[in-house]
Amino acid sequence: MLSKDEILRLNLFSAEIRKATIHALSTAGSGHIGGAMSMVETLAVLYGKVMNVDPQNPHRKDRDRFVLSKGHSGPSLYAALALRGFFPLKELETLNQGDTILPSHADRNKTPGVDFSTGSLGQGISMAAGSALGARYMGNSYYTYCILGDGECDEGQVWEAALFCAQHKLDHLIAFVDYNQQQLDGSVEEVCHLGDLRLKFEQFGWYAQEVDGHEVSQIYEGIRKAQGQTGRPSMIILRTQKGWGCEYALAQPICHHLPISKEIEQQEIERLDREIEEMKRGMA
Amino acid sequence: MVQESVSFKEIIGDALIDLAREDSRVLVFDADLVNASGLRKFAEKYPDRLIDCGIQEANMVGMAAAASEAGVIPFAHTFAAFAARKCVDQIFLAACYSKLDLKLIGSDPGVTAATNGGSHQGMEDMGILMGLNNITLLEPSDGILFRWMLREVKNTPGVFYIRTNRKEERKLYEGDTTFQLGKGNVLQDGRDVTIIASGIEVYEALDAAKLLEEKGISVRVVDMFCWRPVDKELVIRCAKETGAIVTAENHATSTGLGSAVANVVVNNCPVPMEFIGVTERFGEVGSIAFLQKKFNMDAQSIVKKVEIVIGRKGGRQA
Known part of the structure; x- marks a missing residue:
């Protein structure tokens, strides 16, 4: 269980990830803010607490691996990596500019700390399966973590991989679905209803849980339970809201991809700074 | 042996x-x-x-x-x-x-x-x-x-x-033959035309070359087993030395070996070319030999294309 201080620390990390993400997106002028925001707490728990990674040696062989299957949410992953020291924070201002190391979709050959290249939805979960299978075959004990989008689960490849991972008992694979209920064209329910995702993965043979994806303690507990599993892969369904933590995005009917002005950045950052001050007072 | x-x-x-x-x-x-x-x-x-x-x-x-x-x-x-x-x-x-x-x-x-x-x-x-x-x-x-x-x-x-393919094939190479990635293999030399072939079409090319020899046409045959990157240097040499090329592939001619070879030829040493392969049609059931014949991919079809391409050398049309 996370201590009160650790919860505060991870909430602070979440707020810092949001600030850095919004700054990067406003410098670029627009971007996939909705999905970048909704997975922030999970990134904070993974990169702030759970994952064994080394920013000084991003290719260390025994590190845990991460696959951003919803590759378009790169900006908040980059913010988390920069805050962990994989590259200077200043790089975030080059998001989507020519010759940047930070393209909108995650690219292992461009960004220190990015383990797999994604962007074509449905593929990341197969990569995560390959990573977990390869690690086990090569005699390594590291974990592979993977975040999928909910809309991404429309892809047939996700379910091919779901069958495979259970069949091959990939218990060092821990995946998440960022179930923020919204995809590019509208609500998930209206476009291609996913129904009870937890039950679906359970019936595919996974150890499946559902947690509040904006509560770091619940995410952490879910991961701990998943790590305790043997002989089956784990799925954690994150109940989230698309755009969470960015009032501007939350106010839009659809916030998959939005223009972000400097004024909006300023308002959001001032608000996040106030939240950070409150959290720090709570710590003291 | x-x-x-x-x-x-x-x-x-x-x-x-x-x-x-x-x-x-x-x-x-x-x-x-x-x-x-x-x-x-x-x-x-x-x-x-x-x-x-x-x-x-x-x-x-x-x-x-x-x-x-x-x-x-x-x-x-x-x-x-x-x-x-x-x-x-x-x-x-x-x-x-x-x-x-x-x-x-x-x-x-x-x-x-x-x-x-x-x-x-x-x-x-x-x-x-x-x-x-x-x-x-x-x-x-x-x-x-x-x-x-x-x-x-x-x-x-x-x-x-x-x-x-999974099926039995004729043998072509000795056990000690050496190959190189990106390099085609000249199976037999010739002066008048080069047939650049791959896979099962290599055998049709060799059979066609024999038939053409009987007609007094000297044929170079290349096994171009690497389609990408294609052996640019060898293609240019064949174009320059034999002045005409026929490609033969068990594949659509629109996007395959013939296209790759033509790309090199057009950019470096334009000579008449003809193409053997599947053109604007889907496959169908039948034996390999039946389909090769039906799709004009057999030795006889290659012979005809060689005669056409030789007729086009020096700007002449067949």
Whole structure:
């Protein structure tokens, strides 16, 4: 269980990830803010607490691996990596500019700390399966973590991989679905209803849980339970809201991809700074 | 002395067993074709190193490529038709774009799918993959070359696709023949025309060359087993030295070996060219020989194309 201080620390990390993400997106002028925001707490728990990674040696062989299957949410992953020291924070201002190391979709050959290249939805979960299978075959004990989008689960490849991972008992694979209920064209329910995702993965043979994806303690507990599993892969369904933590995005009917002005950045950052001050007072 | 022919189906099992014995990183993936591909032998020898994914080619390809990030050398097999048509996006993203490793084998290309018919006769696999970057495309004409290819791709980091038929073929090469990736093999020299062929069409080209010799036409025959990158230097030399080229492939002429050769010819040394292959049609059931004849891919058809291309040399039209 996370201590009160650790919860505060991870909430602070979440707020810092949001600030850095919004700054990067406003410098670029627009971007996939909705999905970048909704997975922030999970990134904070993974990169702030759970994952064994080394920013000084991003290719260390025994590190845990991460696959951003919803590759378009790169900006908040980059913010988390920069805050962990994989590259200077200043790089975030080059998001989507020519010759940047930070393209909108995650690219292992461009960004220190990015383990797999994604962007074509449905593929990341197969990569995560390959990573977990390869690690086990090569005699390594590291974990592979993977975040999928909910809309991404429309892809047939996700379910091919779901069958495979259970069949091959990939218990060092821990995946998440960022179930923020919204995809590019509208609500998930209206476009291609996913129904009870937890039950679906359970019936595919996974150890499946559902947690509040904006509560770091619940995410952490879910991961701990998943790590305790043997002989089956784990799925954690994150109940989230698309755009969470960015009032501007939350106010839009659809916030998959939005223009972000400097004024909006300023308002959001001032608000996040106030939240950070409150959290720090709570710590003291 | 050229040894007795062995089916490619036997070779794939034996060759991968050899490679797996020598290199613990070798892992083999298949998509519910273990009993059809010849990999059963491998599965019996190394049950933990043959991952039968079930009928899910896209997941298999993405996963196999990603496993290389952990240090695995992944071989994956499915039918040629599905390797490209069902998996091009996974080959692109998980392997080529990611700069990871993948050794993909597509069996039964083109008319060699024979009685499996049109749905299974991948006439476009190489063409689909030809447009990707960071991939080497290969097609062996005989078992010696196929064995060499498997070893070579195992030892060379990167993304490879080998299309190969499973059925028995005639023998072409001696056991000690040396090959080089990206280099075609001149099987016989000639002055008047070059036939650049691949896979089963190499045998038709050799038969056509014999028929043409009887008519007093001197034919150079090249086994162009590497389609991408195609052997630019050899193509230019053939164009310059023989002044005309006929390509012969068990594939759609719109996007395959002929296109790759034409690209080099047009850019460097324009000479008359003719193309043997499948043009604007789907496959259908029938024996390989029947289909080669029906699709104008047999030796007689090559003879006709050679006569046409020679007629066009020096600006003359046939």
